Amino acid sequence: MEKSMSRKARLFLALVTSSIAVFASSTTTAATFPQKPVRFVVGYAPGGGTDVLARVIGRKLSDMWAQPVVVENRAGAGGTIAARLVAHSASDGYTILMITTNHTVPSHEHRDLNYDPIKSFAPVIEIAYIPSALLVNPSLQVSSVRELIELVKAKPGKLNFGSTGPGTAQFMDMHLLMNAAGIKMVNVTYKGAGLILVALLGNEIQLTLQPITAYLESIKAGKLKALAVTGKVRSGLLPDVPTYSETTALHGFEGSANWYGIVAPAGTSKEIVRKLHDDVATAINTSEVQRLLSVQGFVTVSGSPEQFAKKIANDLSKWSNLLKTVDVR
Template sequence: MRRSSPALLAAACAVVSFAAFAQTYPAKPIRIVVPYAAGGATDTYARVYGRKFTEAWGQQVIVDNRPGAGGNVGAAVAAKSSPDGYTILLNTSGLAIAPALYRKLSYDPVKELQPVVMLTRGVYVFAVPPSLAAGSLRELIALAKAQPGKLNFGSTGIGSGPHLAGELFRSLAKIDIVHIPYKGDSALTPALLANEVQMSFLPSQAAMPLVKSGKLRPLGVASGSRSAFLPEVPTVMEAGVPGYELSTWAGLFVPAGTPRDIVQKISAEGVRMLKAPDVQKILVGWGVEGIGMGVEQFEVRYRADVEKYARLVREARIPQVD
């Protein structure tokens, strides 16, 4: 009769221990780290999701707001936490931009964070003022090619999502347009309405009222499929720029090394709660779509986005931030 080695016995005990831990999870309060200030969209989502986790699991969920450094303060707090499932990070696609945009980070967004579930997708609307002589995306591209360096595109700041969306458009459409950064939506939108800039990628919740009132003309949505909120507007890819896709998202992450069973349990509950009518109502109010992308798909998407943004930042020669 062969004797089991101490190493094998230790490994077997570890497997049993992890399995038992996952079965009893959660056994204490859970913290959701939000890397932005209280009162914004991400904070609102966290409180809604926290309530749903409590209803499902009977454990208190605490929202811990850790704003600063473009979301990197909170992300670092989560990344350095114990990988036991009791710290969850709710973050946006800005997390995938961070490795390319920031010269020094105190954490590794790829190696130290495990994607769990993509909860929502936000759509950028490519809009122009009605006074611009371009009724379609193809006409706009033709206009830009006829006047290289004369048309401007606005964004909410250097390295922002709308900036990178514009850089991707410039690259794939092979046109020469000039980037004009503004300090947030509140400054960008009036400039676009006044034709100070001729085009911009706006978040759908900001664009929809202006589109529906006729103050802006939508030429496309930046996502890979049409938006449920503006189904009559084609994607940028459909409208004439093959290969174009760039959308925002919000999702849950845990520290790397969290037991896979716990990761899957959090993911499954995240997918389930998106179907609740009260959650759907809130998402519609914010102009975002519930997605419910599971662990494996989200892992692939997250890493692809990190690579895409790194390429865009490099090709557009966007200066890194300290």
């Protein structure tokens, strides 16, 4: 009997010791992370807004960690190539991914992703967003969203808007606007923002919805007119332009800003996720990074991993519901 109890005691002690060792190991790992270079994957080409944001934050983290943060561009397929790479990377915190609003859209138009936009990742932090502006050719002779709605209702299906194609964030958000206002316009697809700008200036299309920074120069030069911006508050880049929600005809509709955030592969420990979150939040809130991002039109956020996970899930649900009413072929 004593021998049996002794064996049980030894087993219990071994289990307790093992649990303590595992806990101590994870805590120590998080406290000393990172101990080697961190790969920061971006699903878009160098020089774009997503790349700029990643490099600004990456440089600050490199200084904080005394370890290189290597930005790796894996452009193509709306960010899904980069997402697939990170989804199948080691869940040790040394490979992270910058995602955008588009992360919540492609899963509906691509059936061969080989990853799940929610289950394959551990959300770390939402970093920032850039409001979009509803832009028109000045020849349209409307000065507000209310006037635009009245014009479109008088000429249903006669006005064209430009986008980079069905399933993209701007295309989807324009349909949210049309649903909110009860109007109908026709999409014309272009291969890039530059071609949309040319078409809008040439009155080939009458309006578009794009990130403010993309066309800011043309707006300030008076070549384009901004009727409204997305988001809860006015943009510091266009302080005189109202938000959608200030238009009574839209009944509180805000539109969708272009957001940016960081995720890690699913299975990354909560301790490492928290370490990444806290350090990125610290980097974002430094005066240096705030200044660099505000010049680019970014509005910083830095919410918790749980808040970011909820945002991703909510956006997936929103686009899924919209896709039931929109032909994206």
